[in-house]
Amino acid sequence: MNVSQIESFCLIADLGSVSEAARQLDCNRTKLSMAIKALEKELEIELFVRSGNHVALSEAGKAIYKDCQNMLATASRIKQTCLQVSGEFNAELWIARDDSLPDELWQELAHTLNHKFPATSFNIVLASSGDLSNLVGTQQVDFAFGVDYERLDNPLITYQPLGKIRMMSVCKSGHRLTKLSRVSDEELRNAMQAVMVYLNEKDNPELQPLSLTHIGFSSFDYILNTILTEDAWGVLPEPLIRHYLRKQELAVIKHTYGLTQEDYCMLTAAGMAEHPGMTWLADQLNEYLFDF
Structure with a gap:
């Protein structure tokens, strides 16, 4: 059993399709199917119920899905820790934010952030509030800020409310x-x-x-x-x-x-050590929201 197999298992479970998972992982569909079969052989149980081009978790697959997500979160945390020790950690950060707060505020915060932490490159992208958790959970961004409508029990994401x-x-x-x-x-x-x-x-x-x-x-x-x-x-x-x-x-x-009222949150990828710039940004947003 390896991290690649576990990642493939979770992605196929989320998408319900081997083909779509292969496309997202940019790998061969046959190779991906073989990886899952190897995992099933090692565990001596079928993880999916197959019906045409669609796959669904078997009872055994459902039973281990949460643990597999936790394994991926742990693996991510280990990688981030190693990067931090090697001095390569957080040279660049990707941040998603919705537009629930005025653009003028974000422009001011972004410019100050850049001056305060010149060793880190910050990439700030605008996204729908409904997409923030998915962007963090799929590791397309490292942090996200915005109105949080979901608050799912997702081991891949850490939620920190900054205010109402x-x-x-x-x-x-x-x-x-x-x-x-x-x-x-x-x-x-x-x-x-x-x-x-x-x-x-x-x-x-x-x-x-x-x-x-x-x-x-x-x-x-x-x-x-x-x-x-x-x-x-x-x-x-x-x-x-x-x-x-x-x-x-x-x-x-x-x-x-x-x-x-909704929570305005900072969403963080599990295992991502909080960059001092994000701590500063969270404090600034908390102070701003306190006025409301």
């Missing part, structure tokens, strides 16, 4: 929904909604549209622009829209869930 962020169901001032003293679910369903969409294959009920007609974006900023220019409503983070509320360009919808 208030989410508001809003529409443009003058929208017909603002004229109602209490908005029902049915009235919301019959109004066009601008919603958050994401590439993560796992369903996320909190990001599913409520309205019968909707338009989806991977950015809160695009949702905001649509609400301001179209006859639509949507759920947006308070830091992004506070000045629009003060100028009375937006109004909070009087619905049961018009105001909710």
Whole structure:
């Protein structure tokens, strides 16, 4: 049994397809199938139930899946520790963030981060809130910051809440929904909604549209622009829209869930030692959120 076999087993289990797993691992499908068969032979049990091109975990596969994920997390932690000792650790960091906080804040933080820690190159990419955990879990990025809707029990990810962020169901001032003293679910369903969409294959009920007609974006900023220019409503983070509320360009919808709270988190790949720059960044974001 080796780490490569365990990685292949977990990826096939997640995707339900040997072909897709081979594509993502950039390896030959036959070679991947042989690796799984070798693992099954060593363990003396079938790990998958095969049906045409689709595979699903057997009862034995389900029983060991969590332990295999933990093994991968441990292997990653060992590699990171060795890199740290060799002096190659964190020469470059990839960071994903959503746009629930204003761009001006992120630009200021990014420039300060670069000056404070000149020995590290920081790559900051914008992503949908719904994709943050997947980007970290698949090791496409090292850290992620944003509204966390999932908080899955995933051994590949460490979640650190940095503060609460208030989410508001809003529409443009003058929208017909603002004229109602209490908005029902049915009235919301019959109004066009601008919603958050994401590439993560796992369903996320909190990001599913409520309205019968909707338009989806991977950015809160695009949702905001649509609400301001179209006859639509949507759920947006308070830091992004506070000045629009003060100028009375937006109004909070009087619905049961018009105001909710979510955790704003730092997501870290398991085994990734926290870079001092990320500690500094987390502290700055925590202070900013405290004002809300």
